[in-house]
Amino acid sequence: MEFLSIKELHHTYFTRSSATTALSDITLDVKEGEFISFLGPSGCGKTTLLSIIAGLIEPTSGNVLLENKPVKTSQNDIGYMLQQDYLFPWKTIEENIQLGHKINGNLTKETKRTTVSLLEQMGLNDVESFYPKQLSGGMRQRVALVRTLATEPKLLMLDEPFSALDFQTKLKLEDLVSNTLKNFNKTAILVTHDIGEAIAMSDRIVLFSPSPGRVHKTFLVPEDLKALPPFKARNHQSYTELFQTIWKELESLDKE
Numbered sequence: 001m002e003f004l005s006i007k008e009l010h011h012t013y014f015t016r017s018s019a020t021t022a023l024s025d026i027t028l029d030v031k032e033g034e035f036i037s038f039l040g041p042s043g044c045g046k047t048t049l050l051s052i053i054a055g056l057i058e059p060t061s062g063n064v065l066l067e068n069k070p071v072k073t074s075q076n077d078i079g080y081m082l083q084q085d086y087l088f089p090w091k092t093i094e095e096n097i098q099l100g101h102k103i104n105g106n107l108t109k110e111t112k113r114t115t116v117s118l119l120e121q122m123g124l125n126d127v128e129s130f131y132p133k134q135l136s137g138g139m140r141q142r143v144a145l146v147r148t149l150a151t152e153p154k155l156l157m158l159d160e161p162f163s164a165l166d167f168q169t170k171l172k173l174e175d176l177v178s179n180t181l182k183n184f185n186k187t188a189i190l191v192t193h194d195i196g197e198a199i200a201m202s203d204r205i206v207l208f209s210p211s212p213g214r215v216h217k218t219f220l221v222p223e224d225l226k227a228l229p230p231f232k233a234r235n236h237q238s239y240t241e242l243f244q245t246i247w248k249e250l251e252s253l254d255k256e
Ligand SMILES: Nc1ncnc2c1ncn2[C@@H]1O[C@H](COP(=O)(O)OP(=O)(O)OP(=O)(O)O)[C@@H](O)[C@H]1O
Pocket: 013, 014, 020, 021, 022, 040, 041, 042, 043, 044, 045, 046, 047, 048, 049
């Protein structure tokens, strides 16, 4: 049984005067514990696909199965980390993280202990009573990751989570997120425009072509790269080779 299975997916957005086919014939499987990246030119349907996987948009045809069951909006099986942290400014860090538990009515001493432990694993000690404005952008994104992990989702969707950060913070967070997800054996889908980030963090990269969005090519990241944390992977020869291969494919898409 595949962990996540996307079968013959098509999606067209209809407005009064137009119809835009955002995705056509997408078939894709993701294994449990796999880290997969979606890469492709603007408008090739990456966000649409994430929204369908999350159950936020019903596809025009085809289906998405998570552990053999159709995805639903109400499920807690999927966690998100987005470009913006979306922390509530009037709530403390602890309240922000525990909000999911509070809404689900399962706020306990244990969930508090887990929150503190996760924060410590992210190098965030003694920040529970702080408000978001007291933290830097990188710290806030780490809190956003803790909030995502706290609800113990089966699948994580990372939608350009580092794109608003400065380069140095982004590199540090790539290592931290990659290491944390490996430790928790989480399955993750990363949407990014950054080829290097996709190579350094993923097991597999799916390159989409636009108009309508289709799977153009899939690239397996070599084992020697996967064994390295993202920062070290970026300095490896196989990284440069794969970067150039994907770059050429992207350029060929521009010419189509
Ligand atoms: N709500 C909508 N109504 C109509 N068309 C839409 C809607 N959302 C997206 N589209 C169209 O669907 C196509 C795919 O858009 P989508 O946002 O999924 O692409 P993307 O790859 O995520 O783009 P980007 O990389 O710029 O975020 C585009 O042609 C877009 O204009």
